[in-house]
Amino acid sequence: MNKKLNEALALSPAELFALLPPNRVGDTDRRYMNEVLDAGFRNTIDPAGIHQRLEAAFAQRFGTGYAIQHNSGTGTMHTCLLAAGIGPGDEVIVPPLTAVSTAVVVVQCGAVPVFADIDPETYNMNPSDVARKITPHTRAIIPVSLYGLPPDYDPLMALAETHGLVVIEDNAECFLATYKGRMVGTIGHAASYSFQASKHMTSGGDGGMVITNDKEYARNIRKRGALGVRTLGATPGDTFVPRDVRQDYEFERHDVMGYNYRMSAVQAALALAQIERLDALVAARIYIAGQYAQVIEEEGCDWLITPVVPEGSTHSYWTYVCRLDTERAGVSWRDFRSAFIENGGDGLYSAWRPVHLEPVFRDLAFYGRPEQAPNFDPRYQGKVKSYQTGDCPVCEAVQPFLCQFKTSMQTLDRVEVQVAALRKTIRQVASR
Numbered sequence: 001m002n003k004k005l006n007e008a009l010a011l012s013p014a015e016l017f018a019l020l021p022p023n024r025v026g027d028t029d030r031r032y033m034n035e036v037l038d039a040g041f042r043n044t045i046d047p048a049g050i051h052q053r054l055e056a057a058f059a060q061r062f063g064t065g066y067a068i069q070h071n072s073g074t075g076t077m078h079t080c081l082l083a084a085g086i087g088p089g090d091e092v093i094v095p096p097l098t099a100v101s102t103a104v105v106v107v108q109c110g111a112v113p114v115f116a117d118i119d120p121e122t123y124n125m126n127p128s129d130v131a132r133k134i135t136p137h138t139r140a141i142i143p144v145s146l147y148g149l150p151p152d153y154d155p156l157m158a159l160a161e162t163h164g165l166v167v168i169e170d171n172a173e174c175f176l177a178t179y180k181g182r183m184v185g186t187i188g189h190a191a192s193y194s195f196q197a198s199k200h201m202t203s204g205g206d207g208g209m210v211i212t213n214d215k216e217y218a219r220n221i222r223k224r225g226a227l228g229v230r231t232l233g234a235t236p237g238d239t240f241v242p243r244d245v246r247q248d249y250e251f252e253r254h255d256v257m258g259y260n261y262r263m264s265a266v267q268a269a270l271a272l273a274q275i276e277r278l279d280a281l282v283a284a285r286i287y288i289a290g291q292y293a294q295v296i297e298e299e300g301c302d303w304l305i306t307p308v309v310p311e312g313s314t315h316s317y318w319t320y321v322c323r324l325d326t327e328r329a330g331v332s333w334r335d336f337r338s339a340f341i342e343n344g345g346d347g348l349y350s351a352w353r354p355v356h357l358e359p360v361f362r363d364l365a366f367y368g369r370p371e372q373a374p375n376f377d378p379r380y381q382g383k384v385k386s387y388q389t390g391d392c393p394v395c396e397a398v399q400p401f402l403c404q405f406k407t408s409m410q411t412l413d414r415v416e417v418q419v420a421a422l423r424k425t426i427r428q429v430a431s432r
């Protein structure tokens with residue numbers, strides 16, 4: 001399953017980084033792009049067959065039956081929910097520490113997002129709080145592999161089984177990690193990936209993919225992301241409609257509501273090149289995380305609380321996230337960030353604000369007026385009418401202290417600058 005990743009991890013740093021083009025565009029990326037450009041563009045079909053090749057390569061690397069390309073890792077989750085039949089009157093449980101997309105897609109379906117608090121150590125969705133938040137209206141859970149670490153799937157899947165819930169993995173930040181020997185992405189009913197610029201692999205800024213083993217679900221997901229075209233199938237080969245049929249005035253095309261979330265052929269060319277070197281891309285992030293960890297250990301720094309990786313899980317380190325113990329360090333989060341930047345650090349992101357406290361959720365600013373929010377839909381008889389401070393106390397307490405160190409550097413020189421900046425900052429803070 002992860003033989004190729006282990007081989008990449010066994011390389012020397014110089015050998016590993018030699019596999020990565022410094023600006024993330026290599027000869028293979030250019031070759032596939034040129035294949036698309038040389039084949040040109042026609043009305044509907046993909047002359048270079050690039051979508052088919054990308055989907056086949058992605059499904060193969062993750063060991064799933066089907067992969068459906070999308071234009072983002074947000075559209076992916078919207079189509080997964082729609083294809084699972086989620087709509088007005090339903091609740092979907094999501095974590096509060098995530099990109100807003102994980103919750104927004106629920107509202108886009110006319111359903112109500114319910115936030116389950118996080119685990120104080122891993123920062124992932126806490127299965128015990130998920131259990132507490134299940135109601136007769138709950139239809140789905142979207143667990144997020146936050147920062148590249150899988151959540152505790154066994155209890156989540158057990159809850160899903162008991163209550164008949166659909167599980168959609170949000171793996172925007174998690175490529176090739178494993179949970180108890182299983183590839184993350186193959187545990188829930190479907191899994192969503194993002195190729196947005198900051199992610200392990202990119203398709204030129206934006207892009208996404210859904211994987212699943214369920215053929216009918218895959219077919220529905222593709223239809224929901226392609227205007228509900230009736231004749232689309234799970235695999236590109238299933239989509240052919242004889243010319244005399246599709247050109248006829250009686251040909252009915254659309255049998256369900258769908259959106260246009262298709263990826264362009266140009267994006268697909270880049271994604272295909274990147275999936276081919278995904279193992280090296282992930283191995284580089286794991287190596288960089290190890291460098292930060294080594295500095296923190298060597299400096300005996302006990303006020304940067306390093307990521308916890310539970311036994312049985314592996315981490316793919318979209319970023320390396322530490323909790324700053326400001327009392328022990330004697331420095332505020334903002335002063336720590338300023339010092340890191342002064343010492344050559346390339347910015348330092350906080351965690352996102354808890355999603356339930358973002359103004360869009362707090363003010364129910366979904367449609368024209370707050371009362372038009374799905375939370376007030378007469379079909380919805382649940383208790384969650386609004387979102388406020390105190391809904392997820394663990395997340396609210398931890399979020400202001402998280403520091404995301406970048407792991408996206410593609411050259412060893414740049415890695416060294418960041419790691420040196422961290423070492424210098426730790427020494428400075430310690431000597432105050």
Ligand SMILES: Cc1ncc(COP(=O)(O)O)c(C=O)c1O
Binds near residue numbers: 075196206
């Ligand atoms: C956890 C998580 N979910 C969803 C998304 C949305 O992906 P995209 O930007 O491709 O729509 C992102 C990243 O942007 C993310 O980090």
